[in-house]
Amino acid sequence: MIARILFLMLIWPSVLGAQGFAGLGTSAEGFATPSPDRALVFPQDHAAHPPYRIEWWYLTATLTGADGQDYGVQWTLFRSAMKPEDGEGWATPQLWMGHAGLTSANRHHHAERLGRGGVGSAGVDTDPFRAFIDDWEMRSVATKGDPFDALNLSARGRDFSYDLDLTAKGPLVLQGKAGYSVKSAEGQASYYYSQPFYEVSGVIVLPTGPVEVTGQGWLDREWSSQPLSENQAGWDWFSLSFADGARMMGFGLRSTDSSHFTSATWIRPDGTTTPYGDGALRLTPLEETEVAGRMIPVRWRVHLPQEGLDVTTSPLNPQSWMGTSFPYWEGPIRFDGSHTGRGYLEMTGYPRE
Numbered sequence: 001m002i003a004r005i006l007f008l009m010l011i012w013p014s015v016l017g018a019q020g021f022a023g024l025g026t027s028a029e030g031f032a033t034p035s036p037d038r039a040l041v042f043p044q045d046h047a048a049h050p051p052y053r054i055e056w057w058y059l060t061a062t063l064t065g066a067d068g069q070d071y072g073v074q075w076t077l078f079r080s081a082m083k084p085e086d087g088e089g090w091a092t093p094q095l096w097m098g099h100a101g102l103t104s105a106n107r108h109h110h111a112e113r114l115g116r117g118g119v120g121s122a123g124v125d126t127d128p129f130r131a132f133i134d135d136w137e138m139r140s141v142a143t144k145g146d147p148f149d150a151l152n153l154s155a156r157g158r159d160f161s162y163d164l165d166l167t168a169k170g171p172l173v174l175q176g177k178a179g180y181s182v183k184s185a186e187g188q189a190s191y192y193y194s195q196p197f198y199e200v201s202g203v204i205v206l207p208t209g210p211v212e213v214t215g216q217g218w219l220d221r222e223w224s225s226q227p228l229s230e231n232q233a234g235w236d237w238f239s240l241s242f243a244d245g246a247r248m249m250g251f252g253l254r255s256t257d258s259s260h261f262t263s264a265t266w267i268r269p270d271g272t273t274t275p276y277g278d279g280a281l282r283l284t285p286l287e288e289t290e291v292a293g294r295m296i297p298v299r300w301r302v303h304l305p306q307e308g309l310d311v312t313t314s315p316l317n318p319q320s321w322m323g324t325s326f327p328y329w330e331g332p333i334r335f336d337g338s339h340t341g342r343g344y345l346e347m348t349g350y351p352r353e
Helices: 002-018
Strands: 054-065 070-081 094-103 108-116 122-126 129-133 136-140 150-156 161-168 180-182 189-206 209-224 232-242 247-255 260-267 273-276 282-291 294-304 309-315 328-337 341-348
Touching: 054 161, 054 189, 054 328, 054 341, 070 122, 070 129, 070 136, 070 150, 070 209, 070 328, 070 341, 094 122, 094 129, 094 150, 094 328, 108 122, 108 129, 150 189, 161 209, 189 247, 209 232, 209 341, 232 294, 247 294, 260 282, 294 328, 294 341, 309 341
Parallel strands: none
Antiparallel strands: 054 070, 054 209, 070 094, 094 108, 122 129, 129 136, 136 150, 150 161, 161 189, 180 189, 189 209, 232 247, 232 341, 247 260, 260 273, 282 294, 294 309, 309 328, 328 341
């Protein structure tokens, strides 16, 4: 354990510096790059992809407690490769990082774990499926069908924990063009798919004690080697679940000149989709709040005219700051206007004032 901690203290700062939010636009020479001609295959693509530089398994949930209060949960496992290959034991170039968050109206809890692949501290197993870092895990409990049809999710931090069961009520959704998601005008891209149809139940544990919760969950899977262009500094990502059962995923990638490259997917209740390329989705910040020494736009107008969507989002907790090695804002939102519902918002790359 001590050797692992010392190693991570030495290696992670250099990796984080090279592959931060803007650094995801740096050259990925030697690593595999996504192609629009590659079809995603399940369940194989639930596993890790060592030839690619960066990858994540990311789940959010909007929850209501038996106490009548709203909550949000985040669980993310990141894989980052120093070299485009795999290996055994300490020789593996695969590094892992886990983030967990639990948000209420007046508190935002978060925790981070670091691990090295090949030595049993973190990784992804496929038979049965399990993504883990230390004692945090996302594991399949499905008895038939796709492994992501039913999951158990658990994590803990210094002052919080959660244990949730998720059951999919719809199909996997391919983002972009059949899972090939373009991120810039220059053509940088990732492979990207989601499971946005989870029903969730379980228990969260706060400093005040346990709370039974129910709600909706959304799983994103994404991998690439250079997903951003060199002038892109961060992103604003939305997942919206509507009262009629439809969903929308949308993001804006901010360039150094403050322009957005946008993308969206409209997801009908049966899982059929309509993708929208750059410019269709319009994202307008409406109100900023000081968070961790940064001015963060916590209220947004989200407008997709082709689907009649025009809503204003509001955060459950404006101070939903993840003070982790990669600092960012991440929290549950509500929205109203042309549609009503709940969702999640992630915002990265906002510098200190």
